[in-house]
Amino acid sequence: MTTIRQRRVGKGTEAAEDQPSEETNVKPDGKILPVSTGGKLWNIFSVTVGGIVAISLGLLTSVYVATLHENDLWFSNIKEVEREISFRTECGLYYSYYKQMIQAASIQQGLHGLVYDNKTESVRTINILERMNVYQEVFLSILYRILPIQQYLEPVYFYIYTLFGLQAVYVIALYVTSWLLSGTWLSGLLAACWYITNRVDTTRVEFTIPLRENWALPFFAVQIAAITYLLRTHLQPVQERLTLMAVFIATFLFSLTWQFNQFMMLIQALALFILDCLDMLPTAKVTWLYIIQISGLLLVCVLQFFNSMILGSLLISFNVSVLIARTIQKNLKKGGLLNRLGKLILHVLLVLCLTLLINKFIKKILNLESDEHIFKFLKAKFGFGATRDFDANLYLCEEAFGLLPLNTFSRLSNTLLFYAYGFVLFLLTVAALIVAFRNLSGSNQVPLKEQMEEYTVTLKPDAAYSLVHTVLFGCLALSTMRMKYLWTSHMCVFASFGLCSTEVWKLILKCLHLYTSQRTQVIKYSIPIITLLYISFKFWPGIMDELSELREFYDPDTVELMNWIKSNTPNTAVFAGSMQLLAGVKLCTGRTLTNHPHYEDKNLRERTKQIYQIYAKRSPGDVYGILRSFGTDYVILEDSICYERRHSRGCRLRDLLDVANGHIMDGLGENEPDLKPSLYPRFCEEIKKNLPSYTMHFTRVFQNKTFHVYKLAKHK
Secondary structure, eight states, rough: OOOOEEEOOOOOSOOTTOOOOOOOOTTSSOBBBOOOOHHHHHHHHHHHHHHHHHHHHHHHHHHHHHHHHHHHHHHTTOHHHHHHHSOOOHHHHHHHOOOOOOOSSSSHHHHHHTBBBOOOTTTBBBOOOOOOOOHHHHHHHHHHSTTTTTTTOOHHHHHHHHHHHHHHHHHHHHHHHHHHHSSOHHHHHHHHHHHHHHHHHHOHHHOTTTTTHHHHHHHHHHHHHHHHHSHHHHHHHHHHHHHHHHHHHHHHHHHHTTTTTHHHHHHHHHHHHHHHHOSSSOOHHHHHHHHHHHHHHHHHHHTTSSHHHHTTHHHHHHHHHHHHHHHHHHTTOOSSSHHHHHHHHHHHHHHHHHHHHHHHHHHHHHHHHHHHHHHHHHHHTTTSHHHHHHHHHHHHHHHGSSSSTTTTHHHHHHHHHHHHHHHHHHHHHHHHHHHHHHOOOOOOOOOOHHHHHHHHHOOOOHHHHHHHHHHHHHHHHHHGGHHHHHHHHHHHHHOOOOOOOOHHHHHHHHHOOOOOHHHHHHHHHHHHHHHHHHHHHHHHHHHHHHHOEEEEEEHHHHHHHHHHHHHHHOOHHOOOOOOHHHHHHHHHHOOESOOOOOOOOOOOOHHHHHHHGGGGSSSHHHHHHHHHHTTOOEEEEEEEHHOSSSOOOSSHHHHHHHHHTTBBSSSSSOTTTTOBOOOSSOOHGGGOOOOOHTTTTTTEEOOOOOOEEEEEOOOO
């Protein structure tokens, strides 16, 4: 067990002053009015200051998380094997390919080793570039090899500093998005400060550095910033084309770096679909965004050697269905309220049916089953029947895939973020419902601008997108805790934008019959400044204490195990064990594995279930036969799994195996009526008694307080 110990040593009617208003600078005939020289100078000054603040905050965040990582592990002082062990579970697997590329005799040989890999899954050759999203490791390793930095920077530091540097990109993108929405960089400053002070709930980069989301989310934030700019009115054609290019590049990089990209972009596509149906976004821009999502994903598919999981994604099926349905129903946005509602219902049903048909057709042709475990998990999670499926239950029993804990909201409330978010969310939801109803009923044309200014609730397209985006990703986060990082970061943007928005405060003051332009400006700037002062005074001392707390990495049992494997087993040895541990074995020792944590492959899932029979109630002969069928030379048993207490009864790994095998679970409690007692004791417990039926197949060759390694006999 790894531990950390104390170190001994719609359309806006008004915009902010920081940015030219989209309405006040446009004539009724659509021509742009010239801006005065003083206004131009002020805008240049404001943008310059705002840009400097954004870059400074991004760099400070990068240094902050890097310092936390160093202070937490004493990374600069520990041995290489300890550094590698600190890359836990799948993080270690991904980093191992970077290490493999660095150590290869040449770049070509390194790439060949990835395309024809026979060490990640024993008795099987797989294409790593097809199966996993590791192009970032490939690119970084090539960059490290060609740059003249080997004498000054170790490969591991080049890797982690790149990830910490991406945090700067992440924060700058959040800052810019909030700035674009509100019109003032004060909003971006507040968003960045909230992101930093809520670090526990906005990022986990400092202790899961190589995780795919830490690569992908900065690009996703850049994409959202570009979409926010794209949805502004009165863009010049050149600006629009450049912005579409930025959206495409960010979408492509996001898709390339994370295997779950298709599910995140499906939610994004749903947001665009909802807003387009309600006539709250320009249809032409929405169409371009659908096409960009499809083309970005298909380009990644080509780079991943036509990965079938991408081709069979719901995102491609959904986007194609929307484009087809829109072609069929050309008069979707014409008619009265009831007429349009009827058309919308038919449109939604048509899109849904087409999506399912196209997706089913693609999966049938490709014989695709790579993502079936995800749908089994979702089906069981949302109560569509109990399941004994081992893979689905493995996810269901993990806290990260459970509901978002309530204490998350208390932490977010301590920084005032959740209160501000709820306040802005309520106001903009009401505004969105009014605008949607007006659009559907065909009453959105008001003859006089003065009447619209006085009586009409408006919502700019970029704000409308941000609203639906945060609602949908909020639902995802509430249902699955691991996905909260997609929501909480955007929560910072959304809340800060609302507090600094002229439209929000103008709406409130008009409802209270207290509106004046001066009063709106005073509130718009004073509330964020007061909030920033509160955050600074309350959390600055805690941040300083956190930065001064020094600890060190401490996991002697795992270090001992890895050193023993390197010193006492041949390079060609094949190891079986838990997915999490074997990722570390590959990284630290380079030995061949039977299974690993990258779970998006049906054959691997079936193989893992078979390997895990070492923790089930099976005979020694059965377990031996299973392990030898995968070429296993050594098997590693972990007491933390065999005698697990972290999960409650029914969610321990041994319980999941017992139920999947039709056996009664250990301990007091109910069992399903059709479960039967096993004829054999639990393998991981019984093997330690050195009974003849076990020693004829297994010989213990290593043991410490945590791990037991057994060598398999090679019978003819």
